[in-house]
Amino acid sequence: MNSVKCYIWVVIYELRIEKMVQGGEGMARLPDGRVCFVQGGLPGELCQVEILQNKKDFTRGRVIKITEKSVDRAEPRCPLYGKCGGCSLQHLESSAQAACSALVERENFRRIAHVELPEDFKIHTGPAWGYRNRARVVIARAKSGKVSYGFRMQKSNGIIPFANCPVLTPALNAFLKENAAKIFEESIKASKRPPRNFELDVNLFDNGAGKVSYFYKGMPAADFEKNAVSVVEIAGKKIRSDASVFFQSNLSLLPELVTAVQNAVDEGIACGEASDAWLIDLFSGVGFFAAILKDKFKKITTVERDEGCLKHADFNLSADNVSAPAEDWLAENVVDVPATLIVDPPRTGLPPTALEAIVKSSVNRLIYVSCDPVTLARDFSRFRDAGFALKKAEGFAFYPQTPHLEMLFVLSR
């Protein structure tokens, strides 16, 4: 173990992977004590690791050979594994991913927020493949006239073509196969000239009930209602949205998150920490959570920055639906009753001024839905310093085969 081989430009170590860290890399230590983050390494494995990045405090590498394999190692299902950049955890058996994620998050919260996740911290799981009902793809036409489609590469702006993406729902894969060329032609007619580089970015949404909707910039307004708008039924409520705006991307598991949020709301009202006088849903998208909870409250405010969501929110619930940054709304509105507050910010977490305003308000209970446990941990430590405590934590495996996790925190003071 820990032997080193040096070729002209390549440095290779044999390393034992100690654990998985946030982002899905394995973590090992070099003989000099520096940490090495290892792409493709699983906890317990002994691997030959090629060093790709050599920094003063840490290094980065990739597995080139496995000497002792983990029992949880799986053969990646997708031929684009390692190329597309999307599903970097396919080398870990699907059935082992939630347990691994739970360990990663326990450590993440310990390290960033100095808090222990509750002993009963659970990650809800759903289908491991074919779950993703929302995607952004690029349809491209070669000079020969051949049309293909793929994902946009994160760093180079190139395209990774695919025929069948195993995490997309079967309906999305089938829709692309049948309609990519048609959508491309339609967009050319709409814009009266070929899109730049003969490429078209398209958002797709499968509503789980037989309709795939799509949107591209420049879609004629007359086609929008028919092609882009969709209705999803969740928890007995019909929710209107369209393919150009945010909507949750794992409809199979979404009902479990909805139930957890409903329970958190009911418990808050029952114990008196929150009230049914006012529901404030910040970062509300098309008014998703508020639309499901609307019958429980006397007054509702939803706040969402994307103006495209507003018409749907107005359709989904009769409430004070505001199109504004949440931090601006909080700066201009005094919350002086113990309202029920739900926040569901993007990966960046809460803007600091929004967080400060919540702390200064009369809100005593906060339901925080997060798609990034790192920013959740950061925000939690600020709330904790301001007197909030963690009441409940749950995880939702919305993105199997990737290191991403959805989480729900309930805080109170």
Ligand SMILES: C[S@@+](CC[C@H](N)C(=O)[O-])C[C@H]1O[C@@H](n2cnc3c(N)ncnc32)[C@H](O)[C@@H]1O
């Ligand atoms: C994770 S999504 C949640 C949406 C909604 N809660 C749902 O479940 O469908 C985050 C939403 O926050 C919106 N957003 C991002 N920054 C914002 C801000 N500063 N103020 C208000 N909304 C914001 C995004 O447009 C997006 O719709």
